[in-house]
Amino acid sequence: MKLVFMGTPDFAVAILDSLLSAGHEIVAVYSQPPRPAGRGHKEQPSPVHAFAAARGLPVRTPLTLRSAEEQAAFAALKADAAVVAAYGLILPQAVLDAPRHGCLNVHASLLPRWRGAAPIQRAILAGDSDSGVTIMQMEAGLDTGPILLMRSLPLPPDVTAPWLHDRLAELGARMIVEAVEKLNDGTLVAQSQPDEGAVYAAKLTRDEARIDWRLPARQIERQVRALNPWPGVWFDLGGERVKVLTATLATGQGQPGTVLDGGLTIACGEGSLRPIKVQRAGKAPMEATEMLRGNPVAVGTVLD
Numbered sequence: 001m002k003l004v005f006m007g008t009p010d011f012a013v014a015i016l017d018s019l020l021s022a023g024h025e026i027v028a029v030y031s032q033p034p035r036p037a038g039r040g041h042k043e044q045p046s047p048v049h050a051f052a053a054a055r056g057l058p059v060r061t062p063l064t065l066r067s068a069e070e071q072a073a074f075a076a077l078k079a080d081a082a083v084v085a086a087y088g089l090i091l092p093q094a095v096l097d098a099p100r101h102g103c104l105n106v107h108a109s110l111l112p113r114w115r116g117a118a119p120i121q122r123a124i125l126a127g128d129s130d131s132g133v134t135i136m137q138m139e140a141g142l143d144t145g146p147i148l149l150m151r152s153l154p155l156p157p158d159v160t161a162p163w164l165h166d167r168l169a170e171l172g173a174r175m176i177v178e179a180v181e182k183l184n185d186g187t188l189v190a191q192s193q194p195d196e197g198a199v200y201a202a203k204l205t206r207d208e209a210r211i212d213w214r215l216p217a218r219q220i221e222r223q224v225r226a227l228n229p230w231p232g233v234w235f236d237l238g239g240e241r242v243k244v245l246t247a248t249l250a251t252g253q254g255q256p257g258t259v260l261d262g263g264l265t266i267a268c269g270e271g272s273l274r275p276i277k278v279q280r281a282g283k284a285p286m287e288a289t290e291m292l293r294g295n296p297v298a299v300g301t302v303l304d
Helices: 010-021 047-054 068-075 093-097 119-125 161-185 217-226 288-294
Strands: 002-007 025-030 035-037 042-044 081-085 103-107 130-137 147-154 233-237 240-250 272-280
Touching: 002 010, 002 047, 010 025, 010 047, 010 081, 010 161, 025 047, 068 093, 081 161, 103 161, 119 130, 119 161, 119 217, 130 161, 147 161, 217 233, 217 240, 217 272, 272 288
Parallel strands: 002 025, 002 081, 081 103
Antiparallel strands: 035 042, 103 130, 130 147, 233 240, 240 272
16 A cells, blocks of 8 residues: 555554555655764764664654644555654644545553553553554544554553563554455454543653652552663662662561662652662663662661
8 A cells, every 4th residue: 555654653654664564655754854863963863763764764753733834745645544653743634635535543541541642661560461553544633533553462460561561562563454454455443432431541751750659668669660761769878869770579567668678778758769770860770789789778767
């Protein structure tokens, strides 16, 4: 089929690659504009932009699709369909309607649960037992369109955001090829998305990164697994920010934030947590025990 692809982060690269491998014609790739990154703050293309350019695909990076000029340029591609995966821009109705078969979205959740920007992390934070991918026919509402395909993925108890990201990208890459093939031969059946069970996956913020020891240990442990590598979970130790990269539930109870033993077990609102791998500002990741050898913390210290 003659396709437009619209995506920005790593999650979308695998999906674009699968469409190319399946032999579909990608007439244009849309991605977010290059952004300053790294210590030099030089503008860097998005992962999708870099991948597409390396394969000689035409790339467009408009700031918005709301202008008549951009909408006319999109329509002029005369695509059979557009495939959208974590693009990051709102598609106006004129764009949604331009391809012959409309726009298909690859969404990393079992819709209607976790509509919105951060479905992978929100599923882990909530302690969900499964996740998955939904291929959806896009409409004006936020992730409210008819469901075309859906596949579930059981979540292990120690699931992390990077692990789930990669598994869902792989699953979505397989599913979009199936969806486009069925779309091409007329066997793709749409089912209206129910409103019951709809939950919004709000965009992640840096404000969620600081540990609140008053929360249950189980909730903080999920926070560690969900919010690394970004925005990263941290606590304050003697005026120094310490990131917690991995942690485990532990035994013991006390005033929230109290260091209970020499292994840095910390009391929470319910239960306790032991950081395993940590990272001090400007330092490489290390075991918490290694950090304590150079910076001992007295048992009974109450962390902010």
